[in-house]
Amino acid sequence: SIEYKNRRLHQRRPPSPPGFPIIGNLHQIGELPHQSLWRLSKKYGPVMLLKLGKVPTVIVSTSETARQALKIHDLHCCSRPGLAGPRDLSYNYLDIAFSPYDDYWKELRKLAAQELFSTKQVHAIQPIKEEEVKKLIDSITESASLKTPINLNKTCLALTVSVICKAAFSVSFEGTVLNSDSFNKLVREALEMLGSFSASDFIPCFGRIIDWFTGLQGRREKSVRDLDAFYEQMIDLHKQENKQGSEDFVDLLLKLEKEEAVLGNDKLTRNHIKAILMNVLLAGIDTSAITMTWAMTELARNPRVMKKVQSEIRNHMGSRSTITLDDTDHFKYLKMVIKETWRLHPTTPILLPREVMSEFEINGYTIPVKTRLHVNVWAIGRDPDTWKDPEVFLPERFVDSDIDAKGQHFELLPFGGGRRICPAIYMGTTMVEFGLANMLHRFDWELPEGMKVEDIDIEEAPGLTVNKKNELLLVPVAVKYIDH
Numbered sequence: 351s352i353e354y355k356n357r358r359l360h361q362r363r364p365p366s367p368p369g370f371p372i373i374g375n376l377h378q379i380g381e382l383p384h385q386s387l388w389r390l391s392k393k394y395g396p397v398m399l400l401k402l403g404k405v406p407t408v409i410v411s412t413s414e415t416a417r418q419a420l421k422i423h424d425l426h427c428c429s430r431p432g433l434a435g436p437r438d439l440s441y442n443y444l445d446i447a448f449s450p451y452d453d454y455w456k457e458l459r460k461l462a463a464q465e466l467f468s469t470k471q472v473h474a475i476q477p478i479k480e481e482e483v484k485k486l487i488d489s490i491t492e493s494a495s496l497k498t499p500i501n502l503n504k505t506c507l508a509l510t511v512s513v514i515c516k517a518a519f520s521v522s523f524e525g526t527v528l529n530s531d532s533f534n535k536l537v538r539e540a541l542e543m544l545g546s547f548s549a550s551d552f553i554p555c556f557g558r559i560i561d562w563f564t565g566l567q568g569r570r571e572k573s574v575r576d577l578d579a580f581y582e583q584m585i586d587l588h589k590q591e592n593k594q595g596s597e598d599f600v601d602l603l604l605k606l607e608k609e610e611a612v613l614g615n616d617k618l619t620r621n622h623i624k625a626i627l628m629n630v631l632l633a634g635i636d637t638s639a640i641t642m643t644w645a646m647t648e649l650a651r652n653p654r655v656m657k658k659v660q661s662e663i664r665n666h667m668g669s670r671s672t673i674t675l676d677d678t679d680h681f682k683y684l685k686m687v688i689k690e691t692w693r694l695h696p697t698t699p700i701l702l703p704r705e706v707m708s709e710f711e712i713n714g715y716t717i718p719v720k721t722r723l724h725v726n727v728w729a730i731g732r733d734p735d736t737w738k739d740p741e742v743f744l745p746e747r748f749v750d751s752d753i754d755a756k757g758q759h760f761e762l763l764p765f766g767g768g769r770r771i772c773p774a775i776y777m778g779t780t781m782v783e784f785g786l787a788n789m790l791h792r793f794d795w796e797l798p799e800g801m802k803v804e805d806i807d808i809e810e811a812p813g814l815t816v817n818k819k820n821e822l823l824l825v826p827v828a829v830k831y832i833d834h
């Protein structure tokens with residue numbers, strides 16, 4: 351109709367970099383998409399439209415445009431696109447993170463928030479954290495007495511792996527179920543498959559052939575099979591009558607299956623449980639570990655900040671060795687250190703992709719239905735209009751500011767925002783605070799022989815979540831005056 355044509359004529363599309371046929375702008379996205387997109391946004395603005403293969407994709411790169419997308423127009427764009435990796439790993443989108451926005455997702459998310467990620471659950475798993483942190487401290491103490499450097503990337507990961515696995519599955523790797531190396535490989539490969547660049551997501555039909563040729567399809571199928579076997583093993587263990595210990599995530603989910611719980615139009619089945627466990631494994635472990643690794647990296651690069659945060663913790667603790675959840679509430683400077691870490695090193699720098707469900711506008715630009723949308727949180731953290739001297743690691747910038755990381759302040763979005771915000775903010779934050787507080791309380795951290803502060807790099811490894819590329823090696827020195 352004429353009216354429709356008129357409307358189309360008056361619509362403004364966001365600025366776009368020029369692209370090629372078929373691949374569109376794909377060639378402009380490098381190994382670290384958040385960085386390529388940040389550079390492009392300096393030229394094309396805070397709302398830009400890219401063609402990634404066939405798929406129109408909008409990138410927002412400032413706190414104000416993020417606020418428009420995640421707050422004002424959240425309901426227009428809080429679905430998820432169908433992507434090959436997530437589809438296979440989530441038993442056809444039965445999980446929380448990749449399910450489209452529908453009744454099933456709404457009810458599942460509510461249930462998970464109440465049963466799995468609640469404050470009550472966080473307190474219930476505190477003894478697990480304490481036990482695992484104690485083991486960690488013992489092993490660091492051993493390295494300290496030998497004066498050998500430890501690999502912080504590995505150490506932080508080992509801590510979150512053991513806490514999440516105990517809390518979710520009640521397994522520990524000292525037992526016989528699995529060894530930690532093969533488990534780490536399983537999780538690594540699955541994360542890579544989840545975030546893998548799949549040609550079929552961008553180029554219909556032909557892309558599938560590409561994925562088949564490159565072997566991606568085969569690798570993905572293997573990863574799904576291996577994970578499935580792992581879930582089966584965990585579920586079998588829980589079916590045994592004499593299982594020890596308190597109620598874990600698998601117990602809670604099996605109970606719901608038995609009660610024939612209904613979510614949206616779906617009755618909860620074994621595949622639903624597996625998909626939810628996938629989220630816990632892949633969203634819960636890596637993010638907290640990466641945050642701790644980056645925090646230790648920035649502290650090692652900034653000895654003044656390191657000393658100050660250690661003094662805060664040690665002054666509060668005196669000669670007491672065991673840090674409680676209540677203690678961590680007092681560590682105001684530590685909380686600023688963590689926020690500053692998230693500003694410069696958000697674990698999921700462009701969040702997860704959203705899909706537009708109904709047309710809306712950002713800055714007067716029309717965003718049509720089915721457009722994919724990413725918020726470049728990494729770029730927002732480095733925006734000089736928001737942050738003074740953005741490249742400087744300065745936790746003090748949060749002293750007189752009410753900015754927190756819980757999704758209401760669009761300058762700082764490590765957990766995302768809107769309806770799709772991470773449902774486990776409290777669980778993730780307490781994990782990071784508790785792990786760091788203990789490492790900083792009990793040990794001083796020195797550079798390995800011959801290394802200078804300037805030698806510590808902040809190069810990033812590619813992936814859906816972005817870790818420090820090179821290992822961080824530091825020598826722990828046990829603090830004397832604490833009662834052991």
Ligand code: HEM
Pocket residue numbers: 446447448459629630633634635637638641697698701702703764765766767769770771772773774775777778779782
């Ligand atoms: C420091 C720790 C963590 C960080 C920084 C983090 C960050 C994030 C981010 C950025 C998202 C995507 C939000 C979006 O697309 O807008 C997300 C989603 C999610 N996270 Fe976390 N997360 C953390 C810990 C956890 C933990 C411990 C769990 C579970 C045990 C978890 C479970 C989830 C789930 C299920 C989603 C999907 C939400 C949805 O799509 O509805 N996260 N997280």
